Amino acid sequence: MSAAITPPAPATPHPREETPFRRFVSEFAESKLALLGLGVFVLIALAAIFAPWITPQNPYDLAQLDIMDGRLPPGSVSGAGYTYLLGTDDQGRDMFSGMLYGLRISLLVGVGSALFAAVVGTTLGLLAAFFGRRIDTVIMRLVDLQLSFPSILVALMILAGLGKGVMNVVLALVIVEWAYYARTVRATAMVERRREYIEAAQCLALPWRRIMFHHLLPNCLPPLIVIATQQVARAIALEATLSFLGLGVPITEPSLGLLIANGYQYMLSGKYWISFYPGIALLVTIISINLVGDQLRDVLNPRLTR
Amino acid sequence: MTGIYRASARLGAVLASLVCGPAMAQTLTIASSAPVTSIDPHYHTLSPNESFDGQMYERLVDHDAHGKLIPSLAESWSLKDDTTWEFKLRPGVKFHDGSNFTAEDVAYTIARVPRVKNSPASFSIYTQAVKSVEVVDPQTIRLHTDGVYPLLPIDLSQVFIIPHGLGADPTTEDFNAGKNAIGTGPFRFVSYKPGDRIELDRFDGYWGPKPQWEHVSYRMLSNDASRTAALLAGDVGIIEFVPPTDLPKLRTDPRVTLAEVISNRSIFLWLDHSHEGPTPYVFGPNGETLAKNPLKDRRVRLALSLAINRQAIVERVMEGAAIPTGQYLPPGAATYNPDIKPPPYDPARAKALLAEAGYPNGLRITLHGPNDRYVNDAKIIQAVGQMWQRIGVQTTVEPSPWSAFVSRAGRQELSAFLLGWGVSTGEGINPLRAQLGTWDAARGIGTANRGRYSNPTLDAMVEQALRTLDDGARDKLVQQAMALAMDDVPVIMLHLQKAIWATRKGLVYEARTDEETRAVSVKAVP
Numbered sequence: 081m082s083a084a085i086t087p088p089a090p091a092t093p094h095p096r097e098e099t100p101f102r103r104f105v106s107e108f109a110e111s112k113l114a115l116l117g118l119g120v121f122v123l124i125a126l127a128a129i130f131a132p133w134i135t136p137q138n139p140y141d142l143a144q145l146d147i148m149d150g151r152l153p154p155g156s157v158s159g160a161g162y163t164y165l166l167g168t169d170d171q172g173r174d175m176f177s178g179m180l181y182g183l184r185i186s187l188l189v190g191v192g193s194a195l196f197a198a199v200v201g202t203t204l205g206l207l208a209a210f211f212g213r214r215i216d217t218v219i220m221r222l223v224d225l226q227l228s229f230p231s232i233l234v235a236l237m238i239l240a241g242l243g244k245g246v247m248n249v250v251l252a253l254v255i256v257e258w259a260y261y262a263r264t265v266r267a268t269a270m271v272e273r274r275r276e277y278i279e280a281a282q283c284l285a286l287p288w289r290r291i292m293f294h295h296l297l298p299n300c301l302p303p304l305i306v307i308a309t310q311q312v313a314r315a316i317a318l319e320a321t322l323s324f325l326g327l328g329v330p331i332t333e334p335s336l337g338l339l340i341a342n343g344y345q346y347m348l349s350g351k352y353w354i355s356f357y358p359g360i361a362l363l364v365t366i367i368s369i370n371l372v373g374d375q376l377r378d379v380l381n382p383r384l385t386r
Numbered sequence: 387m388t389g390i391y392r393a394s395a396r397l398g399a400v401l402a403s404l405v406c407g408p409a410m411a412q413t414l415t416i417a418s419s420a421p422v423t424s425i426d427p428h429y430h431t432l433s434p435n436e437s438f439d440g441q442m443y444e445r446l447v448d449h450d451a452h453g454k455l456i457p458s459l460a461e462s463w464s465l466k467d468d469t470t471w472e473f474k475l476r477p478g479v480k481f482h483d484g485s486n487f488t489a490e491d492v493a494y495t496i497a498r499v500p501r502v503k504n505s506p507a508s509f510s511i512y513t514q515a516v517k518s519v520e521v522v523d524p525q526t527i528r529l530h531t532d533g534v535y536p537l538l539p540i541d542l543s544q545v546f547i548i549p550h551g552l553g554a555d556p557t558t559e560d561f562n563a564g565k566n567a568i569g570t571g572p573f574r575f576v577s578y579k580p581g582d583r584i585e586l587d588r589f590d591g592y593w594g595p596k597p598q599w600e601h602v603s604y605r606m607l608s609n610d611a612s613r614t615a616a617l618l619a620g621d622v623g624i625i626e627f628v629p630p631t632d633l634p635k636l637r638t639d640p641r642v643t644l645a646e647v648i649s650n651r652s653i654f655l656w657l658d659h660s661h662e663g664p665t666p667y668v669f670g671p672n673g674e675t676l677a678k679n680p681l682k683d684r685r686v687r688l689a690l691s692l693a694i695n696r697q698a699i700v701e702r703v704m705e706g707a708a709i710p711t712g713q714y715l716p717p718g719a720a721t722y723n724p725d726i727k728p729p730p731y732d733p734a735r736a737k738a739l740l741a742e743a744g745y746p747n748g749l750r751i752t753l754h755g756p757n758d759r760y761v762n763d764a765k766i767i768q769a770v771g772q773m774w775q776r777i778g779v780q781t782t783v784e785p786s787p788w789s790a791f792v793s794r795a796g797r798q799e800l801s802a803f804l805l806g807w808g809v810s811t812g813e814g815i816n817p818l819r820a821q822l823g824t825w826d827a828a829r830g831i832g833t834a835n836r837g838r839y840s841n842p843t844l845d846a847m848v849e850q851a852l853r854t855l856d857d858g859a860r861d862k863l864v865q866q867a868m869a870l871a872m873d874d875v876p877v878i879m880l881h882l883q884k885a886i887w888a889t890r891k892g893l894v895y896e897a898r899t900d901e902e903t904r905a906v907s908v909k910a911v912p
Binding site (some may be wrong): 148326332345 | 632634698703765768773775782
């Protein structure tokens with residue numbers, strides 16, 4: 081996968097050129113399951129992004145909720161005239177609207193925290209690999225320390241200190257997740273650092289920042305992409321867990337985890353829909369991301385190159 | 387050593403139950419809703435503790451199931467003069483250690499109560515009116531007060547009597563270990579596992595009617611769902627504080643009998659009266675800081691009260707396990723005022739009042755509350771948020787765990803917040819003094835006045851009631867004081883919780899307004 085040695089352009093152009101990207105796409109498409117996952121994920125993402133235009137109710141506006149419509153079964157008609165497709169929760173919140181808005185939070189937290197953690201973790205991992213010695217020791221011991229605690233415990237402690245809020249959840253997840261990136265990137269970068277193209281760049285006396293980010297980083301990307309997709313799914317699940325435990329988002333702006341928690345106590349009373357549908361949404365989202373991630377891992381793994 | 391002793395005691399109990407099968411029926415297992423923090427009856431004025439202590443210890447004066455005062459260790463009491471109460475004690479009462487109950491024990495208990503070390507909330511509020519104690523004879527004791535104090539029997543109905551043989555300053559640890567856990571009650575101490583269970587055996591020397599149960603296992607199951615599950619599985623005979631979410635299911639379950647009563651616990655919203663200038667969480671409609679605290683204006687308080695549909699909260703959030711209220715006490719309680727009706731739901735008038743007060747475009751407010759303390763606390767404030775939103779008060783709802791919340795509320799850092807108050811004495815002077823009396827820590831008035839409401843006219847009326855010895859005249863005064871207070875909307879009353887117990891079929895419980903769960907009141911029926 082070395083990008084430094086660009087193959088010479090073929091003299092006669094083929095009708096369909098075999099670029100690395102095209103090869104990547106065709107290999108990815110070999111798995112129908114992964115394509116399905118991708119399709120489902122795109123649908124979910126679109127529904128979440130355009131939620132304000134799709135949903136009949138803004139579930140975060142208390143004035144639009146009516147306590148008298150609380151815990152209605154799916155298909156009931158609201159006082160305002162629209163139908164509660166998936167029923168309502170105990171506050172009279174339309175579950176369909178609540179789920180789409182909840183998905184917005186879940187995706188925002190998942191993708192946002194995975195990106196931030198990737199930036200922090202990658203930078204630290206590259207620094208550790210590039211400079212070695214004391215910097216490496218300090219960063220990698222930090223990583224060890226971080227990974228020795230269960231992530232949910234660390235996240236709980238951070239949120240207990242910071243208080244509720246979407247941004248605080250993102251921050252907590254970044255603190256929990258950066259170590260995975262750092263460790264992965266360092267391992268890849270350690271290998272790449274000994275390659276000739278890095279030596280060549282160093283001989284040219286390029287500044288270290290340029291070598292690190294323009295030469296080393298692009299060659300560490302494949303494992304990074306795989307880790308990132310897995311971490312998005314992990315972050316979504318972790319956010320749901322935190323909200324379920326009542327430490328994540330504010331109670332009037334529920335994410336999927338909080339919606340499940342709200343309905344949990346009604347499960348035994350036969351009012352299944354409050355927990356059930358958000359649970360399904362969470363499950364489908366995480367599975368679709370994982371399907372994509374698994375296929376990415378297979379495609380981008382040089383050992384499996386066919 | 388104690389561990390081995392306890393293990394063998396339990397093994398013995400198991401063997402005994404194996405040998406004589408029917409004996410199983412003589413064990414009662416109670417699931418309480420909150421951990422008992424100590425076996426020391428003077429350690430902590432906390433309802434779960436006081437509820438448990440009722441199995442082992444007794445007071446001079448007790449309450450019946452409806453909250454009426456009844457004789458317990460004292461057979462009768464009377465005023466000798468304006469400042470002297472005389473209690474005639476019950477003869478023939480024995481402590482669990484075999485010693486006789488006499489006036490010495492009462493004097494010893496009253497002296498001990500304020501001396502308990504590290505007490506998180508002392509029982510001394512119930513004994514501080516006693517200035518001196520005079521033991522007349524073993525069966526008679528006189529208590530002298532500073533000035534007229536008609537509430538002394540009510541105060542003493544909270545104080546459990548311990549034997550004077552425990553020596554100078556018995557420690558709370560010795561109570562928890564069982565060494566000092568000696569009372570006159572129907573059951574005696576066997577073992578205590580903090581946060582898990584307390585085992586009790588019948589005390590055969592008990593003076594009162596012999597309890598039906600030979601053995602009582604008092605388990606602490608603070609998780610609502612596990613309490614219900616334990617009952618349905620038959621692991622426990624009775625559960626207290628039945629979660630409202632399970633009510634519809636339990637009402638129709640043939641294996642379960644419910645006992646319910648409207649309790650003395652009211653749920654209400656405190657409003658901040660402490661800030662003349664801007665209050666921390668109220669802003670203008672666009673988030674601008676206001677020059678003065680709008681909550682000091684009665685019209686604003688009344689508007690916020692009229693905006694609330696109490697019936698909706700009771701039906702939808704509480705599942706019928708509450709009734710709307712406009713005062714601290716339930717119908718039937720002493721000093722209940724039938725003329726104070728629950729405030730009506732009138733959003734139009736609420737809007738008009740807001741405009742009249744100078745806020746035609748509404749306000750912005752953050753409503754705080756606990757999320758782990760009262761039944762459905764976090765859901766109630768969300769529902770209130772919906773209703774305030776509809777009269778143009780943009781409401782942010784912020785529930786948090788009790789421990790974090792209550793310290794902020796106590797420091798006047800909040801503007802509007804949900805709290806509850808269980809009137810343990812069962813009459814109106816208690817809330818009028820503790821909740822609405824002008825805050826005065828030295829005199830013990832307004833100790834629970836977290837909004838720092840102050841109304842000198844009200845204070846004077848309550849003071850006058852306290853100096854009135856005639857019961858009828860005093861009750862009248864208290865009713866008037868309550869009407870005066872509630873008309874000023876110092877707090878926004880929401881509802882009175884129902885106390886609900888569920889028993890296995892074959893057992894019945896006599897529901898108590900003070901929410902206490904007592905093993906003697908659980909009866910097996912054929």
